Amino acid sequence: MEYTVQKLAGMAGISSRTLRYYDEIGLLKPARINSSGYRIYGRQEVDRLQQILFYRELGVSLETIRDIVTGPSFDAVGALREHREKLLTKREQLDLLIANVEKTIAAAEGRINMSDKEKFEGFKQKLIDENEAKYGKEIREKYGDEQVDRSNRKLMGMTEEQYARLEKLGEDVLNTLEEAFATGDPAGELAQKAAGLHRQWLCFFWENYSSEAHAGVAQMYVDDERFTAYYDRKQPGTAAFLRDAVLIYTGMADNDNA
């Protein structure tokens, strides 16, 4: 009924180092220490180790386990419920990761020859990548993960031709915007044309367009300095100008046509 470290470790399927560590952190102390300094464990310790290992199996941290097993009145179920929430969150994140990895693999697998096609895929991926790295969190917070993922999927599913059109459209938006900015009138013809092109550009990412969302994005271009920096590259104020144009375009400006 008395066990040395190695015997107990063998029984429990753990290492003696683990037992010493548990002793060190005060999670499981031996019943006594014999004259030679050996750790001697008894029945109670075996039982307790069972408990510890059980919670450990559940992924509970050793500190929490200590709270559970040392305090008999400790709310073990509450701790477990909390732990469950953590695990669920973890799983969600993991699912996202897996989806992203698979998306990346799928994108990369689609290449046949390693030249243009690869570069093209690389570009698409890079675009997504950059978006994710730069704006990922904020956009996901604002528009939800599903939206963003759908958007990325749609992008990845594009053909080279579609992608070329997307790029051209992006340039058109910038060019038209530049011209329009010179006029100074967000309600003018050029500005509205820019807003329209911007709408088309967005539709490459969105599955269904809504003027509210469009206006929201335009506002974000002003609110988020990184977007602002992008649109203001050539002329400071361009982002705000685009927002104003879009607000009018979508009929959501509060000064005139409601």
Added chain:
Amino acid sequence: MEYTVQKLAGMAGISSRTLRYYDEIGLLKPARINSSGYRIYGRQEVDRLQQILFYRELGVSLETIRDIVTGPSFDAVGALREHREKLLTKREQLDLLIANVEKTIAAAEGRINMSDKEKFEGFKQKLIDENEAKYGKEIREKYGDEQVDRSNRKLMGMTEEQYARLEKLGEDVLNTLEEAFATGDPAGELAQKAAGLHRQWLCFFWENYSSEAHAGVAQMYVDDERFTAYYDRKQPGTAAFLRDAVLIYTGMADNDNA
């Protein structure tokens, strides 16, 4: 076009410490170091950081990322596929954890009075726990997760009376087996009785019995030293004897009745 640590960090949404760390481990070295010893990053480094952060988002280890981004000919897709496998394994484990935690919570919630009932639930849980801790991986590999989970669920759903019967049956198996072992004849009446009892015992865990599975388990008792140790406690060779008896019982012995 040139950035100090803090500027680059700000752009990328990471800390300057992270950049210094990446420099330290050779993952991302600055383009140059100015006369004051400041790290100066250029366009290439920005691009590379984008890549690095992209893979980091996917949960790839920094070491693997280094292999990917430093070696242009490195099999990034292969690495990703490997990574995906790891993630999937992780998710499986996580699912298991969650299931177990939920099971535990459910079991604990069912308790009204903290005495016998609790102890009883504890015993059941302990049984599952021990099984999982000792044989979990191997059994899950051999029989699949669903099987095991179903088995555990069935166990958790048992009433106290059923549980008592299960325990008694387990003892009966061991006792009968001991007597039978003394006869030395696995085809004998006692041995076949033990095999039958063992079948009944198994049916406490399985939803549908098959002789093939029964024979498989018996074989496992011999193959897996931990099971062997359990059955051979009193008499070495008992596990093998039980297997022979079961093979005959299930009609799967290759010497006589096919």
Added chain:
DNA sequence: TATAAACCTTTACGCAGCGTCAATGTCAAC
């Protein structure tokens, strides 16, 4: 121009949960 504020640098400990030496002591067996 002096000084403060805001940068930058290197060095190094800390985190979780042990694995893995290293150096040394103890016990049972031959």
Added chain:
DNA sequence: GTTGACATTGACGCTGCGTAAAGGTTTATA
């Protein structure tokens, strides 16, 4: 008495940085 299997404490290592500490540089302001 020696070997070998056990035990002990102590300390470093792993990942990916966070977080001081102790100091030098650049920039802004009084």
